[in-house]
Amino acid sequence: MDLPHHGYRATKPRARAAPPAGDSVLFEDTSSAAPAMNSQGYYTSGYNMGGPSDDMQGGGGMNNLFADPVANAAMMYGSNLANQGKDMVNKEISRFMSVNKLKYFFAVDTRYVLKKLMILMFPYTHQDWEVRYHRDTPLTPRQDVNASDLYIPTMAFITYILLAGMALGIQKRFSPEVLGLCASTALVWVIIEVLVMLLSLYLLTVHTDLSTFDLIAYSGYKYVGMIFTVLCGLLFGSDGYFVALAWSSFALMFFIVRSLKMKILPSLSSDSMGMGSNAKPQLRLYITVASALFQPIIIYWLTSHLVR
Numbered sequence: 001m002d003l004p005h006h007g008y009r010a011t012k013p014r015a016r017a018a019p020p021a022g023d024s025v026l027f028e029d030t031s032s033a034a035p036a037m038n039s040q041g042y043y044t045s046g047y048n049m050g051g052p053s054d055d056m057q058g059g060g061g062m063n064n065l066f067a068d069p070v071a072n073a074a075m076m077y078g079s080n081l082a083n084q085g086k087d088m089v090n091k092e093i094s095r096f097m098s099v100n101k102l103k104y105f106f107a108v109d110t111r112y113v114l115k116k117l118m119i120l121m122f123p124y125t126h127q128d129w130e131v132r133y134h135r136d137t138p139l140t141p142r143q144d145v146n147a148s149d150l151y152i153p154t155m156a157f158i159t160y161i162l163l164a165g166m167a168l169g170i171q172k173r174f175s176p177e178v179l180g181l182c183a184s185t186a187l188v189w190v191i192i193e194v195l196v197m198l199l200s201l202y203l204l205t206v207h208t209d210l211s212t213f214d215l216i217a218y219s220g221y222k223y224v225g226m227i228f229t230v231l232c233g234l235l236f237g238s239d240g241y242f243v244a245l246a247w248s249s250f251a252l253m254f255f256i257v258r259s260l261k262m263k264i265l266p267s268l269s270s271d272s273m274g275m276g277s278n279a280k281p282q283l284r285l286y287i288t289v290a291s292a293l294f295q296p297i298i299i300y301w302l303t304s305h306l307v308r
Helices: 059-067 069-096 099-104 110-121 151-170 176-203 212-220 222-261 265-271 279-306
Strands: none
Touching: 110 151, 110 222, 151 176, 151 212, 151 222, 151 279, 176 212, 176 279, 212 222, 222 279
16 A cells, blocks of 8 residues: 655656547547647637727727718818807907907017016116107017006916915915905906096097007006015015005006106197197196006005905
8 A cells, every 4th residue: 555655746647548439429528629828828718808899899880970971061060160150259359359459468578577577666767768669550568668568467466366365374364255355356446447547538538549458557567566565564564564565656656657648648739729728738637647646545455454
């Protein structure tokens, strides 16, 4: 009797005998048709494990869709309808504002922005305030630093909103409603100021080359001083706030007077021959001065609640 051995013992492979030819085979011998092995040593099954066929993916359906003339006609009709709607929207926008004229106010570069910011904060050192023209057309802001632009007011307005949110967060008073109220109030003040200026110029029949975009630009330059005022208030307290408020207010008033002087007051000589010429020049001068004096009030109103 053989005793069991520990471990494994190598045995000789036994040859499988073929079944007798005359006897019937009850079961098919599948051991001789073992699955084939690929180059990496793994067995490959007889099933198709690849991706789905073209019929399953629907490739033929998509080809049939694009080959359908009715579908192509529908796509062309939708594309033409979208183009017509786009042209209609552009035409309606052009009725209220000129896109080309709006591009003029954003034709700036880094050199212009730096010079304009220096003039806004230190206008006393600037000497030449005359706007330059080329064939009765004002030069673009990147060519003339005295030209008005909308890039600086837009970026300053966005920066002011972000700075207001930071100031409110530092004081534990931040909320989306308060920030939205701050942004809407600042925007409403600009709209009111521009409407008052347009109404005043219309009632006094002042013929000037000031456009609505020019008035928006001059009204939006105050946000540069507001940013400076809020930063000084956050860094140096109330004393720094009032010093910065005084500096930015006087600088902005000087800038507004010198800029509007080249736009409004030169037209006084053209109307001095008409009736009422003694009153109109004084009223036009009052408009220029009043618009400058109104700036510190708005700056204080929009920044005082951010510094405590």
